[in-house]
Amino acid sequence: xxxxxxxxxxxxxxxxxxxxxxxxxxxxxxxxxxxxxxxxxxxxxxxxxxxxxxxxxxxxxxxxxxxxxxxxxxxxxxxxxxxxxxxxxxxxxxxxxxxxxxxxxxxxxxxxxxxxxxxxxxxxxxxxxxxxxxxxxxxxxxxxxxxxxxxxxxxxxxxxxxxxxxxxxxxxxxxxxxxxxxxxxxxxxxxxxxxxxxxxxxxxxxxxxxxxxxxxxxxxxxxxxxxxxxxxxxxxxxxxxxxxxxxxxxxxxxxxxxxxxxxxxxxxxxxxxxxxxxxxxxxxxxxxxxxxxxxxxxxxxxxxxxxxxxxxxxxxxxxxxxxxxxxxxxxxxxxxxxxxxxxxxxxxxxxxxxxxxxxxxxxxxxxxxxxxxxxxxxxxxxxxxxxxxxxxxxxxxxxxxxxxxxxxxxxxxxxxxxxxxxxxxxxxxxxxxxxxxxxxxxxxxxxxxxxxxxxxxxxxxxxxxxxxxxxxxxxxxxxxxxxxxxxxxxxxxxxxxxxxxxxxxxxxxxxxxxxxxxxxxxxxxxxxxxxxxxxxxxxxxxxxxxxxxxxxxxxxxxxxxxxxxxxxxxxxxxxxxxxxxxxxxxxxxxxxxxxxxxxxxxxxxxxxxxxxxxxxxxxxxxxxxxxxxxxxxxxxxxxxxxxxxxxxxxxxxxxxxxxxxxxxxxxxxxxxxxxxxxxxxxxxxxxxxxxxxxxxxxxxxxxxxxxxxxxxxxxxxx
DNA sequence: AGCACGCCGACT
DNA sequence: GTCGGCGTGCTC
Numbered sequence: 230x231x232x233x234x235x236x237x238x239x240x241x242x243x244x245x246x247x248x249x250x251x252x253x254x255x256x257x258x259x260x261x262x263x264x265x266x267x268x269x270x271x272x273x274x275x276x277x278x279x280x281x282x283x284x285x286x287x288x289x290x291x292x293x294x295x296x297x298x299x300x301x302x303x304x305x306x307x308x309x310x311x312x313x314x315x316x317x318x319x320x321x322x323x324x325x326x327x328x329x330x331x332x333x334x335x336x337x338x339x340x341x342x343x344x345x346x347x348x349x350x351x352x353x354x355x356x357x358x359x360x361x362x363x364x365x366x367x368x369x370x371x372x373x374x375x376x377x378x379x380x381x382x383x384x385x386x387x388x389x390x391x392x393x394x395x396x397x398x399x400x401x402x403x404x405x406x407x408x409x410x411x412x413x414x415x416x417x418x419x420x421x422x423x424x425x426x427x428x429x430x431x432x433x434x435x436x437x438x439x440x441x442x443x444x445x446x447x448x449x450x451x452x453x454x455x456x457x458x459x460x461x462x463x464x465x466x467x468x469x470x471x472x473x474x475x476x477x478x479x480x481x482x483x484x485x486x487x488x489x490x491x492x493x494x495x496x497x498x499x500x501x502x503x504x505x506x507x508x509x510x511x512x513x514x515x516x517x518x519x520x521x522x523x524x525x526x527x528x529x530x531x532x533x534x535x536x537x538x539x540x541x542x543x544x545x546x547x548x549x550x551x552x553x554x555x556x557x558x559x560x561x562x563x564x565x566x567x568x569x570x571x572x573x574x575x576x577x578x579x580x581x582x583x584x585x586x587x588x589x590x591x592x593x594x595x596x597x598x599x600x601x602x603x604x605x606x607x608x609x610x611x612x613x614x615x616x617x618x619x620x621x622x623x624x625x626x627x628x629x630x631x632x633x634x635x636x637x638x639x640x641x642x643x644x645x646x647x648x649x650x651x652x653x654x655x656x657x658x659x660x661x662x663x664x665x666x667x668x669x670x671x672x673x674x675x676x677x678x679x680x681x682x683x684x685x686x687x688x689x690x691x692x693x694x695x696x697x698x699x700x701x702x703x704x705x706x707x708x709x710x711x712x713x714x715x716x717x718x719x720x721x722x723x724x725x726x727x728x729x730x731x732x733x734x735x736x737x738x739x740x741x742x743x744x745x746x747x748x749x750x751x752x753x754x755x756x757x758x759x760x761x762x763x764x765x766x767x768x769x770x771x772x773x774x775x776x777x778x779x780x781x782x783x784x785x786x787x788x789x790x791x792x793x794x795x796x797x798x799x800x801x802x803x804x805x806x807x808x809x810x811x812x813x814x815x816x817x818x819x820x821x822x823x824x825x826x827x828x829x830x831x832x833x834x835x836x837x838x839x840x841x842x843x844x845x846x847x848x849x850x851x852x853x854x855x856x857x858x859x860x861x862x863x864x865x866x867x868x869x870x871x872x873x874x875x876x877x878x879x880x881x882x883x884x885x886x887x888x889x890x891x892x893x894x895x896x897x898x899x900x901x902x903x904x905x906x907x908x909x910x911x912x913x914x915x916x917x918x919x920x921x922x923x924x925x926x927x928x929x930x931x932x933x934x935x936x937x938x939x940x941x942x943x944x945x946x947x
Numbered sequence: 948a949g950c951a952c953g954c955c956g957a958c959t
Numbered sequence: 960g961t962c963g964g965c966g967t968g969c970t971c
Binding site: 233235240247248249287290291292871 | 966967969970971
Binding site: 238239240241242268269270271 | 949
């Protein structure tokens with residue numbers, strides 16, 4: 230009987246390919262081994278995911294696997310299952326997800342090397358080469374080098390272009406060489422290091438009852454979800470004993486955190502509480518360190534893993550507990566390929582391992598809070614948000630950039646030792662220029678959105694494709710002599726602050742001006758050191774961790790986030806305001822917050838200011854129910870991408886036609902132009918599908934997206 | 948993602 | 960008249 234192998238590749242393809250397993254390779258041909266297999270005209274690295282017998286459907290000519298790389302599987306059955314489920318759910322490539330789950334020592338990298346061809350050597354002998362070509366050819370000789378190496382040895386800056394030209398003429402050949410993975414020294418086989426154990430003597434009743442609630446499923450080793458709704462301190466008070474219990478049962482623990490920066494303190498405090506080392510896994514760690522952590526987890530020497538979303542792929546043999554801390558954070562969603570949401574992955578994993586799934590946050594997503602409450606697994610803990618003194622200023626009837634009341638607050642606060650922060654989520658000087666006579670607004674030709682205005686550089690810049698051009702002196706349409714800036718950005722706020730309060734040390738913090746990590750740190754150090762009176766920043770500043778509490782915080786127009794046509798706009802606004810408010814010192818320490826907005830009564834802004842999540846939730850869930858949005862429905866947004874509108878529209882119509890065949894349970898919105906083209910110079914047409922049942926939506930998505938090879942993105946909600 | 952096949956503009 | 964642009968479709 231001929232054996233067939235199903236192979237997936239780390240390419241953006243979501244399908245598997247069947248290959249014949251050579252008779253002599255039947256032994257190691259197990260799911261989870263890496264293989265080399267011919268695909269098209271190349272031999273590709275792939276992952277064997279299943280073995281089966283030749284069936285009657287295999288009528289096409291099958292190729293043979295070229296080589297089985299590993300003598301034994303490098304992926305466990307549970308890693309295969311997890312990545313498979315994620316690929317199904319998010320329509321991402323299984324192969325790319327498996328690639329993400331590989332330890333550094335097993336990653337195969339290719340390096341492009343350049344070699345002179347016979348005709349290249351002859352041309353060198355006959356001296357028919359140009360000056361630069363000759364330099365490259367001399368450097369090459371009979372060897373193969375990388376372009377980087379050639380650039381260094383010849384000091385020709387445009388080496389890449391030169392090589393491309395020479396390759397076209399057939400003078401050189403570019404070959405992909407697989408680089409043997411460096412032998413990475415394995416970790417010394419130390420036992421888990423005992424550490425100073427910090428014990429909590431004050432176990433709150435709420436913590437005690439939360440632990441009590443989780444005991445049953447934990448001891449029975451069955452899947453059960455829980456949501457710890459409460460402050461960080463209280464959550465940690467639950468995580469600690471819970472993790473200890475799981476360890477004592479000889480099972481492993483995965484703790485997911487939103488960002489790398491946030492995981493340091495959590496890891497330390499866990500180590501203190503647990504009295505043993507905690508593994509830390511992050512994609513941006515140096516390879517050696519990542520490999521060592523990986524090996525420690527794999528061997529079972531460390532039983533607790535902390536990391537951001539990619540830590541989901543840590544090689545845990547038997548997880549008894551999966552924690553997703555700060556559940557509300559968008560960083561759990563990987564928006565680049567392969568697209569997946571670690572919160573969904575955490576659930577798949579917990580189900581697969583029969584583990585406890587614990588979410589934690591004091592500002593949960595509306596969906597998760599609702600699910601937890603109606604599913605009876607919401608555990609309320611004490612909050613630890615200190616009270617903040619907040620004032621909301623209505624700027625609907627104000628003329629200037631800063632409302633008078635906002636101005637007053639600044640005046641009383643701008644004195645030595647009271648540094649503050651102003652948040653405004655708008656880069657540049659103005660979001661666009663506007664002709665007051667004819668209404669003309671300069672737009673980007675490629676992206677068809679208005680161009681941002683940078684005053685100092687006197688430039689207009691596209692926020693998507695970064696294309697820039699000088700600002701027009703007069704209106705290009707009607708010749709009017711003035712173009713007015715509209716939609717003030719951080720630079721305009723800085724200018725205004727300097728004008729109103731001369732001598733104030735104002736510094737900006739946005740992606741345009743603090744590009745590098747070093748620049749960011751320098752500004753933050755200066756702010757900490759009291760060398761900056763006012764720091765004006767965008768969302769980027771709001772995502773910085775570890776700043777000392779500011780004496781005052783000004784939040785300018787957070788309602789801008791509500792303008793997005795997205796059912797989660799309110800949630801986003803609430804979260805953003807909440808996040809920014811945390812930069813201010815608590816009221817009892819003299820901290821002050823002022824929010825300037827045109828929508829002072831909007832629940833997302835008002836309740837964030839009152840630090841009342843539950844009141845926000847009650848209002849938001851009513852809206853979601855009324856509109857039939859998640860969590861009362863499952864939604865998916867499909868964006869078809871392409872350069873030309875016509876074929877896109879054609880495909881969108883085809884997609885809608887297919888969606889209609891799925892039955893009346895599916896609501897279809899669109900096709901419509903995707904708001905603000907997502908990719909540089911491309912157009913997007915979107916179709917939104919909505920259904921009461923997630924499974925129905927699943928089936929319909931499969932129907933709509935099944936085989937079409939069009940460029941697209943799929944986002945799922947609920 | 949690559950890579951080949953296939954139909955419309957600037958050139959020997 | 961060709962060379963070559965990248966739009967479209969396939970890879971077991």
